[in-house]
Amino acid sequence: MAGADILPEERLRRRIHIHDPLTRNALSEFFGTFMLVFIGLAINMQFILSGEKLNTWIQINLGWGLTIAFCVYACCKTSGGHLNPAVSIAIFTLGKLPAKDCAIYCVVQTIGAFLGAMCSFAIYYDQLLNFAGDHRTIVGPQATAGSFCSFPAAHVTNLTCFFDQVVGTGLLLFFVCVVMDKRIGIPNHAHPFLFGMIVTMIGTCMGMNLGYPINPARDLGPRFFTLFIYGPEVFTYHSYYFWIPVFAPVVGAVAACWIYHLFIGAHIPGDKTEAIVDDSKMSMNKI
Amino acid sequence: MAGADILPEERLRRRIHIHDPLTRNALSEFFGTFMLVFIGLAINMQFILSGEKLNTWIQINLGWGLTIAFCVYACCKTSGGHLNPAVSIAIFTLGKLPAKDCAIYCVVQTIGAFLGAMCSFAIYYDQLLNFAGDHRTIVGPQATAGSFCSFPAAHVTNLTCFFDQVVGTGLLLFFVCVVMDKRIGIPNHAHPFLFGMIVTMIGTCMGMNLGYPINPARDLGPRFFTLFIYGPEVFTYHSYYFWIPVFAPVVGAVAACWIYHLFIGAHIPGDKTEAIVDDSKMSMNKI
Amino acid sequence: MAGADILPEERLRRRIHIHDPLTRNALSEFFGTFMLVFIGLAINMQFILSGEKLNTWIQINLGWGLTIAFCVYACCKTSGGHLNPAVSIAIFTLGKLPAKDCAIYCVVQTIGAFLGAMCSFAIYYDQLLNFAGDHRTIVGPQATAGSFCSFPAAHVTNLTCFFDQVVGTGLLLFFVCVVMDKRIGIPNHAHPFLFGMIVTMIGTCMGMNLGYPINPARDLGPRFFTLFIYGPEVFTYHSYYFWIPVFAPVVGAVAACWIYHLFIGAHIPGDKTEAIVDDSKMSMNKI
């Protein structure tokens, strides 16, 4: 670092550095969501395929929270680390993301989630066989589909499911707006860690109905993958429930951003410019 | 941010910004307590209505702690994020909150808590039906009232309940005073997170008698709501226990603030002004 | 704060501020250890008296860790927040605490621990009766003495107990030295939180033999109190085991400090003065 010759990683950088922001950000969102879903589904599988022995719900809550934190750290200086179409669309309505970028983000996030599901399936394939044998089922004692995406219990109506996802994703975006608000004054380097802890919190309060997908890519991407394993029932199950965790999170995310600003954000005293200058040492990132 | 045109959230701010501090702070306390109780009761319900399966006590402790942390982050730059009449009254005795503001805070916090209880009831209504059927009971195997507010076990006397709440809320305020003391020197942006961890700690030590309500609004607001579901027994239960978590926390909160300053705070060496200057980069907030 | 008239807490300060450092620090060590043991034993009781239902070991680990963190925060600017004779004696051997102060610290810490035990007994007296009835026993299914101080199982020899306490307290002081080392460069305001996390870590690795007392005051103070409840067996039990958690922690603490400096601390490159200047904005505290 203090040496005269240049480090290998800097040499690589000079050779492959992508100068186009959209390409760079799309790659980052793709890879970040891939990592998020790969790790997150492996957490779920460690819970389900071990007969709820090697993980319990606290590890699911904490593990997903840390996974969010670290995946957002990875992408925070390129794309901003949305890793979630609901987040991207909410940020778009806040005027901080062009419509075209937003659309591309949503697509690559879903592709990344699909591939993430494939990899977590591969790494725990032996365990799946050991746990469920030839059974590939959505409900029942040897059901494993729930480790990929959400399947509501029979006693939960689709109306409740819809509001559950509106509220769950709403909580996420409400507190993400709090953390990102320059006037609240949280240093930028702490944001991804706090985003993760928000998800941990949501897991302790909004996990009972659906297991808090709160991310259209995280639910739909793996669901496409499960099509090849469990058949078309993954889409028809529970009166075509599958579209709820795709659309409801977007509703909740957009509403929550504006609710935060309506009730609290718009009324915080102080000049913004001043706050930005104060904080500028920490980050040159746009969100 | 560096662009010439103004962001939508700033446009909204210019249109609706509330300039009167009391109105702004009351709105903030109302909404913050609403969020706190909504999330917190959902945590309790996820514990009780899943038969203690989807949450265990560690998640209740950690979930409530994180909920406090993030709700205080949301309100810290407007009202200061008390979200608790006992905190507001203690801060009033410290001379940092006018009596009129304090009274208004207490009222809006309780209203917020009432509405929070309503929303958590709605989101887990299907689960309540599934768990308890038509039973709406305070004690027994299918009791669910405990997810809204505190109901002591028969073997705990009301005298113990009273001291439990004095001590529990006292611990909260003692350490809140530690964290807020400029001479201790904890950066302001870490305060809400540490407040949350204080609550997590209290949950591990003062949770057995009553489940640590330690907040008159958090207990009384939902209790009013349960009146419509479980009937007047929620107030008459255990020899009119209900007034204890309303008054005892105030006693404990005020006493603890002054105990901190008597035993430790007043004796910390160093000039305050100096400390404030040192810290001023972080916050323009009054507490 | 910005007002012309002075705050009540500052008025109190002017009236009662203790100028003598030793008196001030002794008061701080007394009160801090009182709080630590009061909260800590309440954590243990919530575990034992609820039949291991309301707390599990993770809460004991996390709860004790947070308790250490917040009690050290409270005392860090007065006495430094040792709250443990083994820590005080180790700091004495490092030349940072006069012998007289060290002796007084040890005494007041033990008195504080005694009173802490009394208060936690009072707050959970109803629960103790409910759990154990008239039984006041050290071993057996309704044993409760273990919530006050350590009692090894029959299959653990006193030799193992001795080394367990040497190692457990050694781990504490080794990492406390790491965190406090100016050359490591951790900001002062993070030290108490990290001290707490060290204790959480020790609870996960050195908890099986004795439950990690690692603090002579924390073990001996409550043991004196249990004398009145369980009789002299609390001292004679397990071949007069009681002296081991009094003396072994001191051995481990002193050894560990010097082992850290021998193996690592003394070899860190860089000039100390420079590091101190860099860090001086954060703290004026002597440790």
Add this chain to the structure above:
Amino acid sequence: MAGADILPEERLRRRIHIHDPLTRNALSEFFGTFMLVFIGLAINMQFILSGEKLNTWIQINLGWGLTIAFCVYACCKTSGGHLNPAVSIAIFTLGKLPAKDCAIYCVVQTIGAFLGAMCSFAIYYDQLLNFAGDHRTIVGPQATAGSFCSFPAAHVTNLTCFFDQVVGTGLLLFFVCVVMDKRIGIPNHAHPFLFGMIVTMIGTCMGMNLGYPINPARDLGPRFFTLFIYGPEVFTYHSYYFWIPVFAPVVGAVAACWIYHLFIGAHIPGDKTEAIVDDSKMSMNKI
């Protein structure tokens, strides 16, 4: 500190300070890995030898995470705190560690791990006897070998084991690269804590197949020690599985570093020099 005479630890430093970087760093890596494995195996033993009662998986995850964090804090200003041959080799391929140093690190890390295993065996020897009596077995209800190093279940193929270790160690290094990247801008004093949380996260997602050794020294060092207790089966077990957690982590570690830079790191906008200057207040360390 402000006194005229010099502190004992500074006197020691003047007498024994090692000026040769390689000697100093090798000592640091040796001692840090010794501590890591000593504490880590004690965590495992507290789990296994208590019949999975005093620790559960969440404590294993959190305990190992904190252990990594504090052991890296201890060594971060001397050797950098690799404590893992896979990390050292990956850092070597990044051009930040000479080949000779890397080779020496790997050897002393393994020796440290061997001695760490010996010490944790000693501290829990009574408990081992109590739990397993004369049985010294790798599988079965009284198996204890798994507390030292990894032994896959029969239904997990060695191919899966290989990829599990590639991926597990890959996750570690991927996020270590994220945290260390100057352009991400995380303050240096937070790095060791985040490294620990990465390991906690890995434990929640990659723990089911092998229990996440992800460190050749941590697995091989204790395995040599178990040779004396359980006999040569520790090497022949599961078709000579032992070499997998030695080599696979290196593959994963090196690949992950470059994958991070290929997909994300190389594309982060901004000049590095600028970032370094900005951060230089925090650390003078080479990584």
